[in-house]
Amino acid sequence: MIRSQFQYSKKVLKHFRNPHNLGKIKDPSGAGEVGNMACGDVMKLYIKVKSNVITEVKFETYGCAAAIATSSVITDLVKGKSIKEAIKMTNKEVIDSLDGLPPIKIHCSLLSIDALSEAIYDYLVKENLEIPKEVVLRHQRLKVHSS
Numbered sequence: 001m002i003r004s005q006f007q008y009s010k011k012v013l014k015h016f017r018n019p020h021n022l023g024k025i026k027d028p029s030g031a032g033e034v035g036n037m038a039c040g041d042v043m044k045l046y047i048k049v050k051s052n053v054i055t056e057v058k059f060e061t062y063g064c065a066a067a068i069a070t071s072s073v074i075t076d077l078v079k080g081k082s083i084k085e086a087i088k089m090t091n092k093e094v095i096d097s098l099d100g101l102p103p104i105k106i107h108c109s110l111l112s113i114d115a116l117s118e119a120i121y122d123y124l125v126k127e128n129l130e131i132p133k134e135v136v137l138r139h140q141r142l143k144v145h146s147s
């Protein structure tokens, strides 16, 4: 759902005011950090993986209300998913689970899906597991944009 230019849904405000899974995982299975060069916001996402399932997720985000709300909601969405399922997650799922975002804030939601992808990439590299092509391509795109 696309909302009016500046209007946040109740769900966005709820997650922004009371973010879920805020913080850091000590000794994570994987961690991903991404930033938005235009606004300077940064998100770091940590995952703990057991038997190929994401059992714990935490995040640290320095950013706007939309960036914090999408970080919070993605931790709820991804917990309990297999790595394969988590890789298939889309930005639309994140936005829909917040009952939409104002159009000027859609780009903020990309941070969470990109940070998740980078955390998965980090996990797969550390474990020496096969990395699906879409994860490699996203990693390369993010590397180019951050350098």
Ligand code: FES
Binding pocket: 036, 039, 040, 041, 063, 064, 065, 066, 067, 105, 107, 108, 111
């Ligand atoms: S304005 Fe920077 S992520 Fe929202």
